[in-house]
Amino acid sequence: MSTWILNAMKWNPETGTTERKHVRVEGGVIAEWRDGSETPNMDGAQVVDAKGKLISPGLIDMHVHLREPGFEYKEDIASGTASAAKGGYTTIAPMPNTRPVMDTPDTIKYVLDKAATEGVVRVLPYAAITKNELGRELTDFAALKEAGAIGFTDDGVGVQNAQMMKNAMALAHSLGMPVIAHCEDDSLVEGAAVTEGAFSRKHGLKGIPNESEAIHVGRDILLSEATGVHYHVCHVSTEQSIRLIRLGKQIGVNVTSEVCPHHLLLSDEDIPDNIDTNWKMNPPLRTPKDVEACIQALEEGTIDIIVTDHAPHSEEEKARGMARAPFGIVGFETAFPLLYTKFVRTGRWTLDFLIGKMTSKPAEIFKLPYGTLAVGAPADLTLIDLEGEREVDPASFLSKGRNTPFAGWKLYGWPVLTMVGGNVVWTEENGINR
Ligand SMILES: NC(=O)N[C@@H](CC(=O)O)C(=O)O
Numbered sequence: 001m002s003t004w005i006l007n008a009m010k011w012n013p014e015t016g017t018t019e020r021k022h023v024r025v026e027g028g029v030i031a032e033w034r035d036g037s038e039t040p041n042m043d044g045a046q047v048v049d050a051k052g053k054l055i056s057p058g059l060i061d062m063h064v065h066l067r068e069p070g071f072e073y074k075e076d077i078a079s080g081t082a083s084a085a086k087g088g089y090t091t092i093a094p095m096p097n098t099r100p101v102m103d104t105p106d107t108i109k110y111v112l113d114k115a116a117t118e119g120v121v122r123v124l125p126y127a128a129i130t131k132n133e134l135g136r137e138l139t140d141f142a143a144l145k146e147a148g149a150i151g152f153t154d155d156g157v158g159v160q161n162a163q164m165m166k167n168a169m170a171l172a173h174s175l176g177m178p179v180i181a182h183c184e185d186d187s188l189v190e191g192a193a194v195t196e197g198a199f200s201r202k203h204g205l206k207g208i209p210n211e212s213e214a215i216h217v218g219r220d221i222l223l224s225e226a227t228g229v230h231y232h233v234c235h236v237s238t239e240q241s242i243r244l245i246r247l248g249k250q251i252g253v254n255v256t257s258e259v260c261p262h263h264l265l266l267s268d269e270d271i272p273d274n275i276d277t278n279w280k281m282n283p284p285l286r287t288p289k290d291v292e293a294c295i296q297a298l299e300e301g302t303i304d305i306i307v308t309d310h311a312p313h314s315e316e317e318k319a320r321g322m323a324r325a326p327f328g329i330v331g332f333e334t335a336f337p338l339l340y341t342k343f344v345r346t347g348r349w350t351l352d353f354l355i356g357k358m359t360s361k362p363a364e365i366f367k368l369p370y371g372t373l374a375v376g377a378p379a380d381l382t383l384i385d386l387e388g389e390r391e392v393d394p395a396s397f398l399s400k401g402r403n404t405p406f407a408g409w410k411l412y413g414w415p416v417l418t419m420v421g422g423n424v425v426w427t428e429e430n431g432i433n434r
């Protein structure tokens with residue numbers, strides 16, 4: 001079965017503009033491109049008229065929480081992958097902080113099987129570094145790799161013991177696998193919900209200091225240098241971490257890093273005075289200076305990629321107040337429109353720059369065969385409406401989570417169709433197609 005997508009606008013890096021193109025998809029891969037002025041032979045093919053929408057490689061999100069197994073009331077693989085598809089994502093990497101923790105081959109297989117039967121996008125799971133993410137005992141890395149895990153992380157908590165982390169890195173390196181780290185020194189954080197900054201001072205709250213993140217980043221860069229492992233820093237939020245990553249890259253350490261849309265767009269000074277827990281996430285929103293440092297780090301390449309850290313929680317949990325509500329906000333269904341509207345439409349970034357940080361760059365650093373529209377590549381793609389303006393409406397999310405600080409924001413750049421391996425899995429018009 002072949003499909004023609006007609007009249008899509010495709011970025012041309014040589015001219016720095018988009019051009020009208022037709023593309024044929026066959027056998028799950030991109031088979032041929034034609035100029036928009038041609039009329040291809042479409043006998044027997046399924047035809048999709050893109051009507052001038054942008055065509056992008058399917059977005060890739062290397063830091064997400066699907067909550068299954070164990071927290072299906074927050075999200076499950078069916079709802080989480082549907083939410084991803086609606087956000088234009090075709091490949092996502094879920095974190096192992098589930099219940100049970102994804103720390104055995106069986107849990108990895110469970111997630112992969114569920115994703116194959118109920119999921120609509122590609123799901124590439126991470127496995128835990130330590131059993132139950134308790135930081136005490138390493139998991140069986142070789143068996144987890146064999147089961148299909150793509151890397152090791154205790155995301156949700158930092159690995160507190162340096163020797164444990166060093167052992168993990170040495171073992172991961174011997175297996176050719178990356179270590180992905182949630183960087184947080186618990187001894188500096190205790191009982192705080194927001195960053196140390198203007199907001200914490202104004203409200204008399206204990207703050208989460210920037211060093212709690214950067215201390216782990218610095219430690220782990222040294223351990224990566226010692227072991228040679230590919231070390232990837234999760235959700236970078238501070239100027240201090242950036243300084244260390246920049247230095248690590250300069251001296252040739254195999255370090256990469258990611259940033260979330262909220263850390264590029266919001267600071268602690270934007271948190272409303274009524275302290276809505278949709279503004280509580282980990283790492284917390286930092287100061288305006290940190291926000292600008294994150295933007296510049298992405299621009300200079302110190303930060304490599306953009307991830308959502310999609311972290312759904314129930315309304316009941318988020319209603320527990322700032323001290324007791326869990327950390328985290330949803331991300332799939334707002335990421336691209338937010339970044340397109342705030343950085344591309346304002347002229348700070350080119351469309352190509354933004355899309356690269358969400359497609360080809362994650363594919364490159366995690367060695368994935370996706371994130372490209374080249375002939376022969378898997379037909380993972382998304383069509384995006386760059387012109388229609390719409391408000392963020394959490395009630396319309398396909399995620400079970402409604403926890404976002406972006407409700408009501410008026411944005412451009414909404415996905416309208418998502419294709420994975422040649423199958424249309426979601427359209428704005430007809431919803432999910434399983
Ligand atoms: N980011 C968050 O605020 N929360 C994540 C954990 C994590 O990514 O560290 C979660 O699992 O809810």
Ligand SMILES: [Zn+2]
Nearest residue numbers: 155156182234
């Ligand atoms: Zn984390």
